[in-house]
Amino acid sequence: MRHSTQDLLYVTAFTLILCIVLAAGCAVLGTSPEEQIKRGAETITSGANLTGTLLQRKKITVAQAKDYRAMMGTASAALDTSNATLVACRKTTTSTQKTIPDPCAQNISTDVNLALSILTQIESTLAAKAKE
Amino acid sequence: MSATAILTAITAVTDATAIIAALMPLIERQTSGGEEVTEEDVRQALAGKDAALKRLDELIAQQD
Numbered sequence: 001m002r003h004s005t006q007d008l009l010y011v012t013a014f015t016l017i018l019c020i021v022l023a024a025g026c027a028v029l030g031t032s033p034e035e036q037i038k039r040g041a042e043t044i045t046s047g048a049n050l051t052g053t054l055l056q057r058k059k060i061t062v063a064q065a066k067d068y069r070a071m072m073g074t075a076s077a078a079l080d081t082s083n084a085t086l087v088a089c090r091k092t093t094t095s096t097q098k099t100i101p102d103p104c105a106q107n108i109s110t111d112v113n114l115a116l117s118i119l120t121q122i123e124s125t126l127a128a129k130a131k132e
Numbered sequence: 133m134s135a136t137a138i139l140t141a142i143t144a145v146t147d148a149t150a151i152i153a154a155l156m157p158l159i160e161r162q163t164s165g166g167e168e169v170t171e172e173d174v175r176q177a178l179a180g181k182d183a184a185l186k187r188l189d190e191l192i193a194q195q196d
Binding site: 032034035037038041042044045046048049051052055056062065066069072073076079080083087090097098 | 168169170171173174175177178180181182183184185187188189191192195196
């Protein structure tokens, strides 16, 4: 059976689109909302501990510690809200982390991403202070 | 082997690699049943961060 060039182009285009959709879907599905929230909470824990250590060693001032505390507080509140939303969503939809597509992932991703971006900035700032 | 056949073969290999690479996170998530993060794990992590923030508040208050 012979295929025309146009057929091959259609097959190639379809396969590429499928790959893009799969990659985008897997990027979202790769880490569950529960895992993201847990990771964010653990980052705050280590960030708060490091801030305390740096304050005790006089590597940061009280004012700086308060600033970091305020930022971590914002991220903390976002994670708490996200988890409450997630728990409610899991009950409503009777979904789990293995449900595909995950109906709860989109609901919490904005808040969690905001929290994680704040934490990433704090983490890098604190790490730089620790090296000073 | 014609140019079209070579192109088709290259495309098939490239696409298969891309599909496998794209599927890996999903496969890992589906097969990592033992490492699933439970609601309790999340609750404990959230409680841990609250405790750490409270300790930091106390330390800041001491030094303020």
